[in-house]
Amino acid sequence: MSATRSVPVVQAVTPPATTNRLFVAGAAASHAAHLRSYGPLATETITNTLLVALEASGLTGRGGAGFATWRKLAAADEARADRVLRSSPIVIANGAEGEPRSTKDATLLQNSPHLVIDGLLATASAIKASQVYLYTVAENFRAVQHALNERPDARHIVLVEAAESFISGEASAVVNAIENGIALPTDRIRRLSDSGLKKRPTIVQNVETLAHIALIARYGARWFRSIGSDRDPGTRLVTVSGDVQHEGVTEVAGDTPLRDILATRGVDRSNVLAVLVGGYHGTWVAADNLGVELSAAALAPLGGHPGAGVLYVLSKQRCGLQATADIVQYLANESARQCGPCMFGLPAMAGVLTRIASGHRDPNLRRELRELSDTVAGRGSCHHPDGTARLALSALSVFADDANHHLSGRCTRQSR
Amino acid sequence: MAARTLGSTGTRPPAARLHIDWTRCDGRGLCTELLPRELTRDRWGYPLATKSASRSDVGIGESSLDAANDAVALCPKLALTLIPTGKTG
Numbered sequence: 001m002s003a004t005r006s007v008p009v010v011q012a013v014t015p016p017a018t019t020n021r022l023f024v025a026g027a028a029a030s031h032a033a034h035l036r037s038y039g040p041l042a043t044e045t046i047t048n049t050l051l052v053a054l055e056a057s058g059l060t061g062r063g064g065a066g067f068a069t070w071r072k073l074a075a076a077d078e079a080r081a082d083r084v085l086r087s088s089p090i091v092i093a094n095g096a097e098g099e100p101r102s103t104k105d106a107t108l109l110q111n112s113p114h115l116v117i118d119g120l121l122a123t124a125s126a127i128k129a130s131q132v133y134l135y136t137v138a139e140n141f142r143a144v145q146h147a148l149n150e151r152p153d154a155r156h157i158v159l160v161e162a163a164e165s166f167i168s169g170e171a172s173a174v175v176n177a178i179e180n181g182i183a184l185p186t187d188r189i190r191r192l193s194d195s196g197l198k199k200r201p202t203i204v205q206n207v208e209t210l211a212h213i214a215l216i217a218r219y220g221a222r223w224f225r226s227i228g229s230d231r232d233p234g235t236r237l238v239t240v241s242g243d244v245q246h247e248g249v250t251e252v253a254g255d256t257p258l259r260d261i262l263a264t265r266g267v268d269r270s271n272v273l274a275v276l277v278g279g280y281h282g283t284w285v286a287a288d289n290l291g292v293e294l295s296a297a298a299l300a301p302l303g304g305h306p307g308a309g310v311l312y313v314l315s316k317q318r319c320g321l322q323a324t325a326d327i328v329q330y331l332a333n334e335s336a337r338q339c340g341p342c343m344f345g346l347p348a349m350a351g352v353l354t355r356i357a358s359g360h361r362d363p364n365l366r367r368e369l370r371e372l373s374d375t376v377a378g379r380g381s382c383h384h385p386d387g388t389a390r391l392a393l394s395a396l397s398v399f400a401d402d403a404n405h406h407l408s409g410r411c412t413r414q415s416r
Numbered sequence: 417m418a419a420r421t422l423g424s425t426g427t428r429p430p431a432a433r434l435h436i437d438w439t440r441c442d443g444r445g446l447c448t449e450l451l452p453r454e455l456t457r458d459r460w461g462y463p464l465a466t467k468s469a470s471r472s473d474v475g476i477g478e479s480s481l482d483a484a485n486d487a488v489a490l491c492p493k494l495a496l497t498l499i500p501t502g503k504t505g
C-alpha cells in the first residue's frame with residue numbers, strides 16, 4: 001500500500017554496505033528518493049515478530065539512555081496484552097533533541113524523514129498501537145510536515161511541537177507536553193510502557209532509533225550487525241562540535257575509537273585538551289584516552305556513556321574547569337525547578353565550580369562540590385541532577401591538575 | 417550491595433518502598449521526624465535516605481511500616497506513596 005503511489009519502485013534494492021546507512025537517499029530526500037534508495041516497506045503488515053529481529057540486532061536506544069530497544073517495545077506489548085480492556089499502546093517519535101551540542105536528530109529529520117516515519121509506523125504496527133505521534137522542535141516542522149504529506153500511510157501521525165529546552169525530550173516530559181502542553185518531567189511510580197499518555201502503554205522512541213528500526217525491518221538483524229562490533233552493533237550518529245573546524249554530524253560504526261571519529265571532522269588531536277562525551281550529562285575524556293571506543297561497554301570504565309552521540313571538543317587554549325562551570329550554570333538554569341534538591345543543588349554546584357575555575361584559593365571547594373554532587377544524585381523526578389553530578393565529578397577528576405593550580409590561585413591555561 | 421537496600425530491620429529485605437514525589441515535596445521535613453532511621457534532612461531540608469540505595473524509593477523495614485504509613489497520611493504535600501515490595505514499576 002504504502003509504496004503504490006505513482007512512483008516507479010525499484011524492488012531489488014541493495015542494502016547499504018557502508019557506514020552510510022541513514023543518508024543513502026541524499027539531502028532532503030523525497031519519498032520517491034527514499035523508495036529508490038531503500039525499497040518499499042509494507043509497515044502495516046508488520047507484527048510483533050519485529051521484536052525478535054530487534055532483539056537479534058542488538059539495537060539500543062540512540063536518545064541517551066541506551067536501553068535495548070526490543071525490551072522497551074516488549075514491555076508495552078505485554079502491558080497491552082495484560083489489560084482486561086486491552087488498552088492499545090501509543091508510540092511517540094522523540095525528536096526534541098534538547099541537548100544543545102546535538103544536531104543529529106534535526107539532521108536526520110530534515111534529510112531522511114521517511115526512514116523515521118517508516119520506523120515509527122513499523123513500531124506502531126508491531127505493538128498494535130492505535131495512536132502515533134511525532135514530537136519535535138519547530139525548526140524541523142516544515143521538513144517533517146512535507147514528508148508526512150507525501151505519503152497516505154502517514155496521515156494519522158500527529159505532529160506535536162516540542163519546546164526548546166534541555167529537558168523537553170525527557171520521556172515523561174514528552175508525554176506531559178502532548179497530554180497537557182507542559183514540557184516538564186512528571187513523577188512516576190509506574191513505567192511509561194505500562195501507563196503513560198492517557199494511562200495507556202506508551203513508547204517514547206528517539207527518531208534515530210526509529211530510523212534504524214526501519215532498516216532492520218527491511219534488511220534484518222544480520223545486516224544490521226554487519227557493521228560495528230558485537231558489543232555495539234550497527235551505526236550511530238555522532239555530533240562533533242566545539243573547537244573543531246567543521247562541526248557537524250557523522251554516521252560511524254558502533255565502537256569506533258573517539259580519535260577516528262574526530263579525524264573524520266579534521267580535528268587536530270595535538271591541540272585537544274579533552275572531549276566531552278555524551279553531551280552535557282556526559283563525561284570528560286582526556287586527550288590521552290582518545291583511543292577509547294564510543295560504546296557503552298568501552299566508556300563504562302571511564303564512567304562514561306555514548307549518550308546521544310555527542311563529542312564536544314575542548315582545545316588546549318581553553319580551561320576545562322571554566323567550560324564545565326559554564327555548562328553546569330546552563331544546566332542549573334535549565335532545571336525545571338520542580339524538585340528541591342535539583343532547584344537548590346544545581347545552582348550551588350555551578351557556584352562552587354565557578355569559584356574553582358576563577359581561582360578562589362579554598363581547598364574545601366573540591367570537597368564541597370563532591371558533597372553537593374552526592375546530595376543531588378538520584379533525588380529528582382528525572383535524571384537531570386544525576387547527569388549534572390556526573391559531569392561535575394568527571395571535571396574534577398579529568399582536570400585534577402588544573403583544579404590544583406586553580407586552588408592555589410593560578411590557571412595554567414587561560415590566556416587572560 | 418544488598419546491604420544498602422536493607423530496611424531498618426537489619427538482615428531482612430525492606431517490606432515496602434517509600435516513594436518520594438520530588439515535584440511535590442517542599443522539604444519541611446515532617447517525614448524525617450517520623451522515620452528518623454530511614455531519613456535525614458539535606459542542607460535544604462529535603463528528605464535524604466540514610467541507608468537505602470534508591471533515594472527516591474526508600475526501603476522501609478517491617479518495624480517502620482506504621483511510621484511510614486503515618487508519614488504518607490500526614491505529608492502536607494501528598495508527596496509520599498508506600499509501595500509494597502514485589503510490586504514494581
Ligand code: SF4
Pocket residue numbers: 167184185186334335336337338339340342343379380381382383384385438
Ligand atoms: S530533577 Fe530537576 S529537571 Fe528533573 S523534574 Fe526535577 S526539577 Fe525538573
Ligand code: SF4
Pocket residue numbers: 436440441442443444445446447448461462463490491492493494495496
Ligand atoms: S513530609 Fe512530605 S513535603 Fe514534608 S519533607 Fe516529607 S515528603 Fe516532603
